């Protein structure tokens with residue numbers, strides 16, 4: 001694709017998206033720019049062919065599509081520093097914001113406050129870190145100025161490493177918490193399941209690998225079989241068998257209520273971060 005792609009903030013999530021993009025060859029690293037306050041933190045990017053700078057304005061000047069990858073509380077600072085270092089305040093830019101909780105309206109107002117671009121469009125996304133290995137999910141909401149062609153470009157960039165779906169903005173909180181925070185919840189589950197096998201005598205490395213593959217495979221079964229997870233669960237539980245004993249232990253530990261509470265807590269916190 002014949003445009004330069006920028007990242008303002010090259011931390012965990014931006015790096016995962018960068019990895020997804022370069023591993024799938026959907027955009028050449030020579031046309032990717034990244035900025036952040038510590039150049040030494042951007043070594044991975046330059047080692048993989050991107051251009052790194054400490055000036056946000058340089059990314060702004062050189063790129064047509066720019067991912068905002070700073071923490072939500074750094075939005076104003078990042079935009080202020082674009083303003084200070086750009087040579088071309090009035091250019092057309094498509095911003096892609098991954099900032100948890102920050103609405104399109106908030107992002108647009110902040111951009112308008114610090115930058116007098118001739119044309120600004122905003123796409124809000126909620127990605128997740130498994131995009132780094134091509135197994136992510138990313139939802140997005142474009143503002144009303146984003147064209148179908150631009151949506152297609154965004155879907156091509158993100159869809160190379162994620163299931164990429166357009167959603168109405170009012171679902172960004174709940175689905176965003178599930179998608180964005182969920183991997184951390186699942187890492188806990190995988191670690192705990194492996195601990196269970198280790199407790200019964202299994203070697204740690206085998207237990208972890210098998211737990212991860214089992215969780216990945218279970219997700220694939222839900223996606224590919226088209227069956228409800230309750231039915232898939234029943235297919236594993238023989239009457240009087242071992243699995244139903246494990247299920248009973250999980251219910252005693254309120255696993256389902258705990259998972260629901262986790263997504264609820266993350267959704268509430270995401271809303272707070274947006275204020």
Ligand SMILES: NC(=O)C1=CN([C@@H]2O[C@H](COP(=O)(O)OP(=O)(O)OC[C@H]3O[C@@H](n4cnc5c(N)ncnc54)[C@H](OP(=O)(O)O)[C@@H]3O)[C@@H](O)[C@H]2O)C=CC1
Nearest residue numbers: 009010011012013036038041069070071072078099100180
């Ligand atoms: N991590 C995740 O799983 C997900 C994160 N997100 C969102 O992604 C965003 C980034 O999160 P995450 O990657 O985890 O955080 P990180 O802390 O890993 O990355 C933030 C990056 O921003 C850089 N930075 C700080 N200040 C500025 C500035 N003024 N200008 C430019 N860059 C700056 C930091 O540089 P330095 O390190 O040099 O200080 C750092 O590399 C957040 O808004 C978060 O809500 C969304 C979905 C999932």
Ligand SMILES: O=C(O)[C@@H]1CCC=N1
Nearest residue numbers: 100176179180181182
């Ligand atoms: O917790 C965080 O800061 C980010 C937001 C979404 C997922 N992780």
